[in-house]
Amino acid sequence: MSLPYDKMQNIGSLIPFLYQESQNGLPEGKSPNEIITNFFEKYTELQTEQEQIDLMFRMIQYIERQVVLFDSIEDAAFSSLHSENGKGSLKSIYHVAQAQGKTEEVRKKIENFVTRVVFTAHPTQFYPTNVQQIIQDLRDAIQQDSVSKIDMLLQQLGKTPFINDEKPTPYDEASSIIYYLRNVYYQTIGKLYEEVNQLFFSESNPLQSPVIQLGFWPGGDRDGNPFVTSEITWKVARLLRTSIIKNYYKHLKIIQRRLTFKHVTQPLKELSDLLYEHMFNEDGPITIDQIKDKLQETRTILIEKHNGIFLDILDDFITRVNIFGLHFASLDIRQDSRIHQKVINQIVEKYTGIDLNDLSETEKIELLTNPSFTVKAEDFEEEIVVDTIKNVYQLKDIQEQNGELGVNRYIISNSETIFDVLNVYALFKFCGYKDEDIRFDIMPLFETIRGLDGAEATMNKLYNLPIYAEHLKRRKDRQSIMLGFSDGTKDGGYIKANWEIYRTKEILTAVSVKNQIDVIFFDGRGGPPARGGGKTHEFYASQGKTIANNETQITIQGQTITSNYGTLPQAKHNFEQLYTAGIISDVFATSESQIAPDERILIDRLASISYKKYEDLKAHPSFMPYLENMSTLKYYGKTNIGSRPSKRGGDKKLEFDDLRAIPFVGSWSQLKQNIPGYFGVGTAINEFKKEGKLDEIKDLFKHSSFFRTLIQNSMMSMSKTYFPLTSYMKDDAEYGEFWNILHDEFELSKELCLEISGYEVLMQDEPLNKASVQMREKIVLPLLTIQQFALNKIHHDSEFKALYEQMVMRSLFGNINASRNSA
Structure with a gap:
């Protein structure tokens, strides 16, 4: 006060x-x-x-x-x-494995299992x-x-x-997140690796997997963000490299205070001088092998001449170098498929005079994968075309500076056909890359209901395309696929989006196994349940054997970075829970994580009914006018909270498809209506109640961990909903009817979710x-x-x-x- x-x-x-x-x-x-x-x-x-x-x-x-x-x-x-040794911790997994005789099974899983956490700057927090x-x-x-x-x-x-005078640049956003990399994750991930190693491996046979890998979108995510240019991408890549070198230099100073012995001090001093020089000379030719060689030389001397005293602290440093390399976090490149198509069309027309639309599918594939020209950025005028070409050229240079892990994934938003993937392959070829030089995972992002529906046909075609099959062989027969929860929920409603993603994962797992490809799923999960967030650890633990579990990959963004990963205890707890969820779903899978055929029929019908209800809402003539005129939607773009515009398509009239998921979900949140988190759930369950089959949904909640997690996340959304705030709208001449539709569905969803769960209040078990x-x-x-x-x-x-x-x-x-x- x-x-x-x-x-x-x-x-x-x-x-x-x-x-x-x-x-x-x-x-x-x-x-x-x-x-x-x-x-x-x-x-x-x-x-x-x-x-x-x-x-x-x-x-x-x-x-x-x-x-x-x-x-x-x-x-x-x-x-x-939060107990350090509670449910989902590494120690609890260890004790359960011992009790069930599954220690070796867990060890084998860990040997090849990695959790990749990818940090994005999507502005869901405004500090x-x-x-x-x-x-x-x-x-x-x-x-x-x-x-x-x-x-x-x-x-x-x-x-x-509390407000920025100007919008942050993508470089500002990168710097903000790198603060956590340097001060929280460098320590946390090293400690997690050490704990996994101590529990499940021996000194003579240490773990080779890094346990947690970090990914990074600020500076690489170009989708809808005109401020992410090739220049920004280069600056952020250098910043990541310089930042990890600074951490190594600081860490090395601690080691030098202990390793003060004859013959040991010299290689450590040489390494310290090398790191110091490259903190201020970003273009210097330091390599990860130089660092590793000096450390290995020191280690050998320490063992042979000094009985291995303080070997543990040196090995801890070597572990960090093995995990973080010169990249610290892998910079992902992302762009919308429609932009790629535009760029490809202009390039092909410029150099060949051909309109791609005039070609057959076979002719188009041949032209894209076996071009007769090499593109030059200076041959074009339109900014997006010039910058896209420059970006593809510079990726090879970033790999040379930061290592292959510095940038090795190219994600394509709004993927719907094989050409969305082949266009990116073509960009590499157009820019002079030989096939063997394309050391990138080319990743379709299926996020719309249409994209999810066509994913099986798209991937099956790609797997059977000889030139792409050869590319995958060079990538160790591993294909990464991203699935987007935010736009899926915005597009198809809550149950439909989550069920379609689950089913799509199953289908893509099957088609990948059939083609002898290890598929890796990357989930674009946001902060609130309406954007795919919510009970994240339970979500991964609930995925059954029908879904490939080669890695856990997830985006972490906005308030989730600071609230769940912002301090050492929080970061360790949540990294650990996320990592062990993948192990639990594989090694300790229960009947609850398997969805039985009769349960599938129920979920499928629930998804269809709720989707119809949500589609009717979107088709209501008041849907977009209500959001534009009665919510805070138009004000998101005016706040200095993030570098990316709140919608695609520039200044043209607002269209639903161009609207970004964050302002869409955020506007419903500001109204305290949270529509994307539950709308249609009540109507779907009520159909079963009307037919006298509510007990079937109660059993589904009780026995299916996937469905239970889904409903619990929906209940979290409803617990933050407060219709009395806007009840004055029910009498509005223009929007009163629409408000009542929203309110009635909320009341129905709340009543029936409580009824099927047996809870007296929302979030009763949390x-x-x-x-x-x-x-x-x-x-x-x-x-x-x-x-x-x-x-x-x-x-x-x-x-x-x-x-x-x-x-x-x-x-x-x-x-x-x-x-x-x-x-």
Whole structure:
């Protein structure tokens, strides 16, 4: 209450009154307008609208900082709330394996199993770097129980801006995430490897797999982001390389304090000098072999001349070098298939005069895979074409600098046909790569319902195409395929999207096995359940034997990076849980993780019914107008929260297909309606109830871990839903009918999910998460009331419209930040 704001007297004591007015008034049917008006009349003496606006802005500032304090408290409490040796930990797996006589089976699985965590900059959290650092310092001060430190940090927080003056660049986003690579993941992943090695392997036969690999999208993800250029990609690749060298240099200093013996100090000094030089000379010719050779020389001397004293700390360093190389995290390249097609069309027409549309499929494949020309960027004018060509040329240089793992995956968004993959292969060939030089996994991303439906035919054709089969042979007969949850949910609704992805994985597993290919699935899972997040570890543990489990690969983004992987204890716990989930689903699979034929029929029907309900909603004439006019959708693009525009297609009219999943899901979240997380679920279950078959769905919830996880994630979405906030819309002449459709489906879904689960309340089996959600919802309720009040003022063309628009944008921040536990 004593934060040093300008004109902030009594804000801390006023907010509880606004909370009370909202908590009591909204369920009674009062509109946010009535609540805010009553609040000003009852609790303030402010006379002018300008004074009231000033007060609301200050309340937003205050609530933003309340959220930060709660974040810090949760972070500080993490270790006391999560047992190091609890369910899903490596030690628990070890003890279960011993008890069941499966230790050797687990060891064999681990030898060839890797979990790849890919960090993206998708803006689902809005904290600037300065505020993130205060959160970390606050967490430490709370753990130390230092009231004086906490007080000083809260004062700092009061004077620190919560918004960026300018949009962050992709390089800024990369720098922000690299902070965690350097200060959290370098330590965490090394410790995890050490623990796996100690539990399941011996000194004479150590584990060769890195356990966890890191992937990186900022600077490489070009999909819909015109600010990711070839220049940015090069800068980020160099930053990753320089950052890991700095970590090695710092780590080596610790080792040099112990290894002070004759003959040992010299090779370590030579290595230290080499690393130091290359921290400041980014173009220097350092290689990973140079580093490894010096370390191996030191190790040999240590064993032969000094009885191996402190060998463990040297081996720990060698392990990090083996894991992180000169790349630190692998930079993924991603672009939309439609952009590739545009670039390919222009290249082919420029050099051959041929229109690709005039060719047969066979002729097209021949031209793409066996070109008679080499492309030059300077031969073109359009920026996207020039930059795409430059990017393909530079990838070989990045591999030379950072190693092959520096950049070795090219992901194609919106993949639907074989040509979406072959176009990328063609780009490499057009840019002068020989077949054997294409040391890249070319990865289709199936994300739309259409793309998922056609995935089997697409991959079967590719596997049987001689030139692509040869490419896969050079890639050790491994094909990586990405599946997108965010756009899938946006496109097909909650149950349909998740079931289609599950079935597509099964189908692609079968077609890959048939063609003797090891398929690896990469899941684009977002923060909240509506974007594929939710109970992530349970999701992977619930995947049965019908789905290939060669690796676990997943995107981590936005608030999930800071909330689940932002500190050493959190990162270790969540990396570990994610890693062991893949082992559990393979070695310790239960009948619950296998979906029986009769259960498939039930889920399939549920998916079809819910999909129809969702499709009807999308086809409603009010669907897009409601989002544009009654939600915060149009304001996402105006906030300085991320480098990427909120929609594809530039300034043209907003189309559903161009709308990005984050602002789409986020806008429903701001309304506290969370439609993508459950809409259609109630209608689907109700069909069975009407037929007297609800017991079948109850049994499905009880016996299928996949379906149970799906419904529990949906219940998490519903627990963050609060229709009283917008109940005033039910009487709106234009949108009243549409609001009632949304509200009725929510009530039906909530009632029936509780009925099939046997729960009395949502999230009944997750007391920790439930308590966190409730506390956060309580903190942001006044903020949401202010936001709805401001939106209403904008609709009625207030003379202060510009200020109210700014208010809506500011209120986005606290509400989204408060949802950090959604993953």
